[in-house]
Amino acid sequence: DAGVIQSPRHEVTEMGQEVTLRCKPISGHNSLFWYRQTMMRGLELLIYFNNNVPIDDSGMPEDRFSAKMPNASFSTLKIQPSEPRDSAVYFCASSLSRMTGGQQETQYFGPGTRLLVL
Amino acid sequence: KQEVTQIPAALSVPEGENLVLNCSFTDSAIYNLQWFRQDPGKGLTSLLLIQSSQREQTSGRLNASLDKSSGRSTLYIAASQPGDSATYLCAAQGNYQLIWGAGTKLIIKP
Numbered sequence: 715d716a717g718v719i720q721s722p723r724h725e726v727t728e729m730g731q732e733v734t735l736r737c738k739p740i741s742g743h744n745s746l747f748w749y750r751q752t753m754m755r756g757l758e759l760l761i762y763f764n765n766n767v768p769i770d771d772s773g774m775p776e777d778r779f780s781a782k783m784p785n786a787s788f789s790t791l792k793i794q795p796s797e798p799r800d801s802a803v804y805f806c807a808s809s810l811s812r813m814t815g816g817q818q819e820t821q822y823f824g825p826g827t828r829l830l831v832l
Numbered sequence: 833k834q835e836v837t838q839i840p841a842a843l844s845v846p847e848g849e850n851l852v853l854n855c856s857f858t859d860s861a862i863y864n865l866q867w868f869r870q871d872p873g874k875g876l877t878s879l880l881l882i883q884s885s886q887r888e889q890t891s892g893r894l895n896a897s898l899d900k901s902s903g904r905s906t907l908y909i910a911a912s913q914p915g916d917s918a919t920y921l922c923a924a925q926g927n928y929q930l931i932w933g934a935g936t937k938l939i940i941k942p
Contacts, residue, residue: 718875745928757921757932769928805875811928820866821930823875 718824720806726830732794735827738787739808747821748781748791749805757805763789764811775800796831803828834859836924838933846941847914853907853936855922860900862924867896867907870919870935879920880907912940 719738727733739746748760761771763783771781778797783789793800807821835858845851855865864883868876880889880896882905888897895908905922919937923930 756934759929762928764928807876820878820881822878823868825875828873 718806718808718822720804720824720827722827723825724828724830726832727796728832729797730795731831732792733796733800733829733831735791735793735804735806735829737789737791737806737824739789739806740822741787743808743810743822744786745809745811745821746783746789747807747809748789749807750802751805751826752802760791760804793829796829798831801829801831834862834924834926834931836922836931836933838920838922838936840936841934842937842939844939844941845912847912849912850908850910851912851938853909853920853922853938855905855907855933857903857905857924857931859924859926860903862900862926864925865896865898865905866923866925866930867894867905868921868923870921872918876921909938914940914942916940 721736744765746763749757750760751757760773761781762769766783779793781791803826805823805826807823809821810819837856839854864881866881867879869879870876882889882896882898893910898905917940919935921935922933
C-alpha cells in the first residue's frame with residue numbers, strides 16, 4: 715500500500731486566494747483526520763470523518779475552512795479566502811477505528827502539505 | 833479536559849547512550865497511549881501503541897511503558913544512534929481523538 719497520499723506537497727498562495735488540499739487515505743480505512751501543525755500550537759485536529767461522514771468539526775477554525783469526503787478514497791480541505799495566519803503544515807491521517815469506545819488502531823499520516831499564504 | 837505534557841522539550845546525547853523520554857497526561861480515562869516520530873519536513877510515523885490494558889510495548893530498541901494511575905508514559909531508546917535524531921511525540925487517545933504533547937526534539941551526536 716502506498717500509504718496516505720496528500721497533494722500538493724507545497725503550496726504558496728496570496729492572501730484571499732482559495733486553497734484546496736487533497737487526501738487519499740489508505741484503502742480499507744474507515745476514519746480520516748485532518749490536522750494542522752504550527753510551531754505555536756503544535757498539532758491540532760481540524761475535522762474527523764468516520765465512514766465518510768463528518769463526526770467532529772469543532773477544530774475547524776472558522777467558516778473559511780471546509781472539508782468534504784465524497785467517498786471512501788478521497789477528501790478535500792478547502793480554505794477560502796486564505797489568510798497569512800493559515801500558513802502551516804496540514805496533515806491527513808487515516809485509521810481503521812471504531813467511532814467510539816473500545817480499542818483504537820493507530821493513525822497513519824500522510825507527508826503533509828506545507829502551506830504558505832503571503 | 834485532557835492535557836499532555838512532554839519533558840524535556842529537547843535532548844542532545846552522544847551516540848550509544850540509553851535514554852528516556854517522558855510523557856504525562858492529566859486524564860487517565862484513555863483508550864491507548866501512542867508514540868510517534870517526526871523527521872524534519874516529514875509526516876508522523878507511529879512507533880508504539882500501548883492499549884489501556886497494557887503496561888508496555890517493545891519494538892526493537894524501543895520500549896514504551898504506560899502507568900495510567902500516575903498518568904505517565906515513558907519511551908526508552910536503547911543504544912541510541914544518529915538515525916534516531918527526530919522529534920518524538922506522544923498522544924493520548926480518548927475515543928477517536930488524539931491529544932498531543934508538544935514533542936521532544938532528540939539529537940544524537942556521532
